[in-house]
Amino acid sequence: MIADRLNRLARKVPAAVLYVLGLVQALWLFYLGATGGLGVEPIKALEHELGEIALQLIIAGLCITPLRRFAGINLLKFRRALGLMAFFFVTLHLLVWLVLDVQIPALIWADILKRPYITVGMLAFALMIPLAMTSNGWSVRRLGARWRKLHRLTYAVAVLGGIHFLWLVKGFQMEPILYLAAIVQLLALRVRPVRRKQAA
Template sequence: MTTAQRINLQLKRVPAWPIYVAGALVPCWYLYLGLTGGLGVDPVKAMEHALGERALQLLIVVLAVTPLRDVTGVSLVRFRRALGLVTFWLVSCHLAVWLVLDVQILSQIWADILKRPYITIGMLAFVLMIPVAITSNNLSIRKLGPKRWKRLHQLTYACAGLGAIHFVMLVKGFQIEPLVYLGIVLALLAMRLPRPVKRAVA
């Protein structure tokens, strides 16, 4: 038995539900920090940024599941649905903080979406995530069929790219961290591109 097979055998014994619990507690933790002064002088902006960054990090983990299996043989596929749904939850909380605690004024929200490209891109990524999240269940796989379901969930690739671009455009000035995230996302997406088949020389 290979090392990867031994790891996969151990992973089968690990339940997915702790991922949901941990994901549900993340916004609560940041809310607690905000109320107790742990997020600095602008807790709303800090909470908004932290939730968005945690969501992007989890989305990168989701994208890495398939390349990790292909390269090392270690499979985290059974945890991918939980990771994806927690990602959507964190993005929703990130958006809720912006809507309810930051902007607050409905007319200003719409104006920001239309006038600020990084917000437009972020909202587009969120909208694309909705059908993916709604169909992340076995019933949807049976209703849509595996091929159509898989095609629909390829929207995750666009969400990851848009989310990384949103982060790059959001920060002020030249910062390395957002570019690192963008580079990782592009690398993980590039690993999914079909490779040219080498023809045997006669």
């Protein structure tokens, strides 16, 4: 079966591969930005690419539970790496905006307060901080059942990230709509239907 083959392959691939690939991708994007490979507005393009990769990684993390539940494909070992790499790319996305784009602290706070898509994006980033800080074995053991409850913030992060992308673009574009639709669908798949008690 395809699921069995994929599971065997997943067992052979270490999760550290995702960290290496993510780092290489980030370095490549910065290289393109520095050498003119991202067009006439490299900073804006770099911001967009980093943010979009982060959203893709978040969506990939949301896919893991439905894949295991409905297709029998177990990629659970990669979920932590996907989450941490998503946080890594979101942090780079934010730093490019802060350091290379806006630069002036007063304008930064003004943008956060006045532009809804930036407000939503900053809220998503703030929620990701405790998730990243507790994405380790020690926190899992220390927090116990509370760890699962805390990491349900991932759902809110995903929705906020999708809304941030949707509000960011100008005019009607299908790409952010498809991202948000995918997030909503993946979250809907996680809802277990309540079984009605059968009459005796």
